[in-house]
Amino acid sequence: MARNFQTDLADPNLFVVTMELVPKAESIGRSIDTVLQFADDALNDGRLSAVSITDNPGGNPSLSPDVLGKEILDRGMDVIVHFTYRDMNRAGIESRALQLRRMGMKNILALTGDYSGKGFGGQPAPVFDLDSVSLLCFFHMMNKKAENNGISDDFFTGCAVSPFKWTEPECYLQYYKLCKKISAGADFIITQLGYDARKFQKLIQVLKKNNIRTPALASIYLLTPRSARVMNSGKVPGAVVSKELFKQISKEWEADKRKGYFSAVERAAKLAAVCKGLGYRGIHIGGVHRNFKTVKRIIDLLADIENDWEYFLNEFTYSQPDHFYMFTKEDDSPLSVNRLTPKKNKAYSFQKCHFKSLYHMHQVFFDFDSPNAPLYNKICNLLDQSKIGRHSINIFEEGFKKILLNCQQCGDCCIQHLGFLCPESQCPKHMRNGSCGGSRDGKCEVNPEKYCVWYRAYQRFALIDKTDDMAKDYVPPRMWELNKTSSWINFHLGINHQTKSGDAAFRYNFERSI
Template sequence: MSERRGFDEILRSRDFVVTFELVPGRSTRTRHYRHIIRFAEEVASKGLFDALSITDNAGGHPALAPEALGRELRRMGHHPIIHFSCKDKNRNMIESDLLALDREGLHTLLVLTGDYPRYGYRGRAKPVFDLDSVSLLRMVSEMRRGFRLSPEVPGGGVELPPIPFFPGCVVNPFKWSEAETLLQYWKLVRKVRAGARFVITQVGFCVRKFQELLFFLREEGLRIPVLAGILVLDIRLARILHRGVVPGITISTELLREVEKESQDPDRGREAALDRAAKLMAICRGLGFQGVHICGAPLDVEAAHELLERSREYLPRWQEFLPQFRDHPRGAFFLYEEDRETGLNRPRRMPLTPKTRRGILYPFMELAHRVFFSSRSPLFPYLRRWADKLAHSALEKYFLHLEYALKKVLFDCQECGDCVLPQMAYLCPQSQCAKFLLNGPCGGSRDGWCEVYPGKRRCVYVRIYERLKPEKRPYYLRDLELPPRDWALFRTSSWLNFYQGKTPRSTEPPEG
């Protein structure tokens, strides 16, 4: 049985699924790796978990490639879930890695953007992010159906056999502002449409946010298995998360103080950490999640067994524990009204904040775009003929310098030649997003700040949302899906490319 059928069948046939996350280190020649192997062997013999997942350079640090460990887990009888990120590979290397995973029979993927690269050999590694999670899911979906190679490529004009990948995606519901919350959920809609077959959430300790995600999916009519991320929170992790070192995960000072107090116990808080995780597992099952994804837990079979048994014991009383999981900042945004009796949500939308003040640049740029760069403009036929004459003439290079000098000043242009400014409220994601993302933000922003430049650069998608809100247009981001950048157009004129029909992406401004 293939990995795809295995995990797919598990999700369809079982009431509640439990997966466990493994984080390999930088070498197979260490005690940590041997510990992972022993743990996996014991788990396989006892049948504790439905699947084991393997991270892909978690935290942006180099580590053992997940397929190496996945190969060993598969031999033990596990259903490995391979974390597959966009951060370190261009699209050609991504395709090669996917073909290698197919050869190894590793078909269950957790597709994600990935953490920004940090420490590497002799300095920080170059961030790649040639694809984002939406375009990567779209690529995997096409491979599931069978790639048709372009006649222009070597060996092209043929259709490759379908590959039975079973891709999932991630979502971070633990966002505390209106813009970040809606942007996360809208991106999830695009991920599901692009081919995600299951969802795993980021970890957190706010039950209203867990339930909020389920309400949103139901409201959107998206029937897809969702696993709640459950963190076994010890004092070491609590201090790291409170400092904001791990993108996308936050805990309050109150929760940190609670864990610090627990760490004074003779077992250094082990019992309390397992108990907290077991209660949250029971709550998530009670809320209607199809499973949980356990993170940060010790590689201890006895502790794992205790965690699972205790969560089953707590299940009939899950509502009693709700008051213990309200970890969110003061003034946090919630998409649905609070049910004061239960501390959960009512399925009724909260009103959004008043529209922000309309800026000057956006309406001006939109007007200029509609006049000069819209196929609906009366000037379009004349400008197209003019562009055809200018292209490949002696004046083309001077026109190119003029275009990019102007756009560099206005937008910090990166000379893509395939411009998406009109879709992005005239904010360039190639210069304003550290990960160059085209289909919505990553899950790492915090309080509206970019995960890579906290306190220095605001998330470009939050800024896009704020620009579009006075125009009553932010909801168009929910359905927008842009193809990846075409590097064949790099350092060519995006204006001439538009008129000559070389840009595959629509350049029409969004409608209200």
């Protein structure tokens, strides 16, 4: 193999370049030939460390990145496989991971994935059995297992983050989740798409502030009027293109398509130079679908202009006045200083009342350190021994929690990690460890008429000044064996995820700390 992604990332003197390939819903044909041609050209060029292959982008079926990745790997080009868990439960995930290891594909980009799109006969079932933090824990567990069996060939897992959110809760939520992903074993980070240098800088500042040395790659996308329009309208979850930038790109292409194309290449190279200057360890190029010449042009131009990166900063300031920045700005400089902007965003009125009453109830009834805990344990033991006891508590709990939380009776309650909101009924992706990257202006990616449940959880924790705790608690995957049982009994008998006796809590014990 010409280059090795993992070895290249470990070399501090190398600025790593990777690119994204997007297979379509065909197993043979022009689109597949184009993808393979890209991989061959990248191999011949010799400057790319790997190509990454998307996994059913947009939630729509396409050729598996595993099979295409194997073909590319056999041709000599290193591959990063996008691994989403939207379409598979944890048994399927483990089987796929074993298959990938068998095929020699170890670079994994662990992602939540867009919500389910379109499939045969209608919308596919959205599975979302694990979340991206649990997925990283799973790969970490696979590595440990292999190590115990004397296999040293580890998965090299990466994660995604979006630095381009514009509300305070979403900005913080992205970084809280990133902290969990790093704790869970992420070896590299790839950003979402955006065109704001200060937001790119923010990720580097957060990493430095938390002493995280995980290398970050910046996504650099070749923007055309078409892709800019789609991204501006919010149809690509997590990608941000402002109205101003979209107008500018449309103007550039309207006057002369060729000039428009070269402006797009120049913008990509300049943004890559800025990211290199800011401290990113590499770039991940996307949006190039026709031929490899465009990638070559971007890399060549980057080499010519990289030392002038500070002159380009003012070209990447597509923010709005009400956008939140985690770090403040002091003068006319386009970058931030290392001082945090004060947090302001809190829940009020009904949310405040709802949160506070559930918070206090939880302190009284669900605290293992409370003097009443042994009594609750006895009562639950007693109730659990008879069918009538279990049935009665189930009816009572269901009625109570249905009204307050729209409870779905998963039996493995984790509302205390979400500011006393239910991820099963209020998050279409059932996220237990932080928001997905798809929220926009606080609204849910899947139901844009509603606020993201994690956005609301942040506002609730702000009431007791505990938002930063959202970066710490790892919530293991839901225990499906407890479905439709009483979460109260499960809690007090120590059989759900929250107790040390819970299997999942042991299995995914964190070893890295931030």
